[in-house]
Amino acid sequence: MGKYLTVSLILYFIGQLTLLVFSSIVESPQKVENWFQGLKAAELKVTKLHFYFHDLREHTSVEVASANITASSPTLFGYSAIMDDSLTEGPEFSSKQVGRVQGLYASASFKEFSLLCAMTLVFTDEKYNGSSLSILGSNPTMHQHREMPIVGGTGVFRMARGIAMLTYIFFDVPGGNATVEYNVIVQHY
Incomplete structure (x- = not known):
């Protein structure tokens, strides 16, 4: 029971922190409504982004749950983790940070x-500061190249849809550490 209480508390605090962060960058409902009304005349934009994602097990991502069969499963079925990973301009950990990727993943x-x-890709640098893109989908991690759908966005990327193409730069399978190149094409207003 203690493990479930810990997971619940972690999820609660993540939710509270997310509300605190986004409440400071979200516009008033009237401004959003005015923006939405202006969509009829707005042109659809296409933005291409390139950056790197760094996942370090036990440093930027932590296990929050696993099924009874996880230890005996060759695919770690049921393993679940929460992440808050760095997004950088280059593949080196020391590269300029352009944002964070925050969310969860589970072996499914x-x-x-x-x-x-x-x-959620939360951007913190230059013209995309405070904007985000949301990704939801399957990530077959043993494939060198993968595609994941972009299902939404905020700020500059309101009503976004698109694709994120992922390529491994570094993958330490036993350690669970990875550096992944992201090439993103997104349509938005």
Whole structure:
């Protein structure tokens, strides 16, 4: 029971922190309504982004749950983790940070090591500061190249949809550490 209480408290505090952060950058409902009304005349924009994601197990991502069969499963079925990883301009950890990726992932396949990912790319640099993109989908992590759908966005990326193409730069399978190149194409207003 203690493990479930810990997971519940972690999720509660993440929710509270998210509300605190986003309440300071979200516009008033009237401004959003005015923006939405202006969509009829607005042109759809296309933005291409390139950055790197760094996941370090036990430093930027932590296990929050696992199923009884996780230890005996070759795909770690049921393993779940929360992440708050760095997004950088270059593949080095010391590269300029352009944002964070925050969310969760869980091993959701009996047949291959594939993660179900629900994550938000929160941008902190220059013209995209305070904007975000949301990704939700399957991430077959043993594939060198993968695609994940972008299902929404905020700020500059309101009503976003698109694709994130992922390529491993570094992947330490036993340690669970990775550096992944992201090439993103997103449509938004």
